[in-house]
Amino acid sequence: MPELPEVEVVRAGLAPAISGATISGVNVLDERALTRHAGSGSDFERAITQRRVSAAVRRGKFLWFPLETVPHMPEEAIIGHLGMSGQILLRASGSSRERHERVRLDLEHPEHGELAMIFCDQRTFGSLAVDALVPTPDSAAGGYGWSAASIPRQVLHIARDPLDPAFSELHFRDSLSRKRSAIKRVLLDQSVVSGIGNIYADESLWAAAIHPEQPAATLSERAVSMLLVEVRAVLEKALAEGGTSFDAQYVNVNGQAGYFAHSLNVYGRTGEPCGRCSTPIVRVSFTNRSSHYCPKCQQDPSSRRPHTQSP
């Protein structure tokens, strides 16, 4: 599932190919891929055709592609979220239709020539949209890959991610101190810290030896610092390995899978021995999804014994 490392791999792959390119054609094959867009498919096509893309930017799991300013028009960007199964592929112009292809942008790049940027999405949780750019509240760069202090309106509520130079540990610690919810739930709250999904939340909590159900506000200052160190380490390692691919649901812009699935310590390893103490990893239900943790290394502070599920 695309979390920060997977989205960053996509952004880094797109940036050189689309920065400076002009959108020569747009084909919306499925309007469900535009659920974030305020208008229709034809409106989306009209809004971006013949516009020039200036960069590929990311904050957390959101991507956006700022469009060069047109006189008398507000600053805008194409925003994209991969959801559960979204992919953005780069293909040769005129290439055959991809499986689950939803939107195709034809690009003309001054150096790379004609290209197709294709948004594919099996489960249609991802989407594209055109959105206005607004100033960032902290006047720092809006996201990774761009120096401008602006951000799409729809991304305004998304917190900075732990790899962002403008990420504030103080603000993060303060946010946690006011949350009674389980720490895992808070890590998944993109308005507190962005870029972390179910896989990297489990991995980071295991690395920091924190139980996923521990209330965030009960974590000591030292524990929060330790958690942040481990979150960054997990994200950076995953990024270096090209992200986590379990199946064809996550690939880079060339359609290639990442290798971090081989480095996972708890996620998807139910019943396997913990890498630290050899206790079998358990899986518990967690708000319509799963949590994986070591019951010995990650002690439950409230002594509540959640119901475990068999592998």
Add this chain to the structure above:
DNA sequence: GGAATAACCTGGATGC
């Protein structure tokens, strides 16, 4: 206002 939950969605895996 904070916290918890349901709904959205498709295809692979599993059970019968």
Add this chain to the structure above:
DNA sequence: TGCATCCAGGTTATTC
């Protein structure tokens, strides 16, 4: 073999 059901999970609207 074929059909039905379960499961995966990011975001957001709704409910408590």
